[in-house]
Amino acid sequence: MVKKTDATPAAPEPTPADSGSVLATLRQNQVGGLLAGLVVAIAVGLLLSVLVPSDPNVLALIVLGLLMAFAVGFTVRLTSAHRGLTSQAVALVVTALGVHLMVVTGMVGGGNETLQLLGAEGPSFGDALLAALATPVVSSGALLTGLIAVLIVGWGDHLER
16 A cells, blocks of 8 residues: 655744734834834823923923833833844933923923913914924933933843743
8 A cells, every 4th residue: 555645845833023913023123113112202292291280390290201211111122122222222312202292292282370361372282292393302301211211221132931
């Protein structure tokens, strides 16, 4: 008797990139960490800008800045395959941009009580966002929260578990 064997080759093992995972795709892309960090910084910054008080309150700004640093830092840490100077620079710049958008949009776009007493209105949210985009990102608070995000990103290769 002749024994027949199946001559079809075995299917290759699927890799994480073939699985269609967004995280795997971001890790393979050179600018994946930058893209994810920028999306998180802008989204969280604009969402948290509603919570920024119109009168300067240091504790509120510190807490909101720390929330931004944690969100962006962990996003860049998770989406970067290699944690090095480049990932840390991305976290610093993107966090500073997010904090700047949050603070300027929140402070400029808030309801101003003095203007309301006079019967006038303050700038709208759109005008406040344009003011945030038009002003430079140079403040010690934005840079300090960026440094916190750099510490969260860390150093060394990303370990798969």
